[in-house]
Amino acid sequence: GQQLNQSPQSMFIQEGEDVSMNCTSSSIFNTWLWYKQDPGEGPVLLIALYKAGELTSNGRLTAQFGITRKDSFLNISASIPSDVGIYFCAGRFGGSQGNLIFGKGTKLSVKP
Amino acid sequence: EAGVTQFPSHSVIEKGQTVTLRCDPISGHDNLYWYRRVMGKEIKFLLHFVKESKQDESGMPNNRFLAERTGGTYSTLKVQPAELEDSGVYFCASSQDRTENYWETQYFGPGTRLLVL
Numbered sequence: 001g002q003q004l005n006q007s008p009q010s011m012f013i014q015e016g017e018d019v020s021m022n023c024t025s026s027s028i029f030n031t032w033l034w035y036k037q038d039p040g041e042g043p044v045l046l047i048a049l050y051k052a053g054e055l056t057s058n059g060r061l062t063a064q065f066g067i068t069r070k071d072s073f074l075n076i077s078a079s080i081p082s083d084v085g086i087y088f089c090a091g092r093f094g095g096s097q098g099n100l101i102f103g104k105g106t107k108l109s110v111k112p
Numbered sequence: 113e114a115g116v117t118q119f120p121s122h123s124v125i126e127k128g129q130t131v132t133l134r135c136d137p138i139s140g141h142d143n144l145y146w147y148r149r150v151m152g153k154e155i156k157f158l159l160h161f162v163k164e165s166k167q168d169e170s171g172m173p174n175n176r177f178l179a180e181r182t183g184g185t186y187s188t189l190k191v192q193p194a195e196l197e198d199s200g201v202y203f204c205a206s207s208q209d210r211t212e213n214y215w216e217t218q219y220f221g222p223g224t225r226l227l228v229l
Binding site: 003004006035040041042043044045048088090099100101102103104105 | 205
């Protein structure tokens with residue numbers, strides 16, 4: 001089945017540092033998504049990307065839809081302790097509905 | 113407005129037993145999805161309901177898993193008999209149904225953590 005390669009698996013950073021994570025796929029996606037999961041909660045959508053080359057920001061978060069449509073990255077600037085959690089990338093092939101293909105997640109730890 | 117809710121939050125059962133998970137989607141959402149995350153691996157799609165109909169069940173692992181959505185409201189996912197490899201976190205998500213061709217946000221529930229011993 002389709003797979004997304006998400007890296008890094010985990011990150012330990014100092015508060016205030018910038019963070020970067022990415023996902024690559026052997027398949028072309030029509031939509032790229034980034035979710036965050038806090039402990040004991042379900043994934044929450046952070047950013048959705050719909051067009052190749054699209055660069056979207058949400059506060060301190062910036063994500064881009066790769067021009068090949070096979071990759072995406074998420075940057076977090078000036079990290080704070082509440083950024084701790086697991087970040088998942090996800091892709092979709094097409095249409096307005098349908099299932100998501102997820103990466104394995106990047107576990108982010110932030111030291112105050 | 114209430115989000116997606118799931119029950120129970122945790123379940124510990126023995127191999128061979130039966131477990132039923134429940135998901136209540138956001139009111140008015142026609143689309144309901146089940147996903148599963150096995151420890152350390154990616155979140156994997158199980159199936160998709162549109163109202164009471166199964167739109168896509170290609171991710172269901174085997175016939176020990178049975179999902180229902182009678183009346184198009186809440187959904188149940190039954191595992192019978194449970195095996196060790198069924199352990200993981202089962203997420204439910206819901207989204208509205210629209211005709212425009214853009215992606216409709218899937219809202220996830222908190223998950224049910226299932227441990228099969």
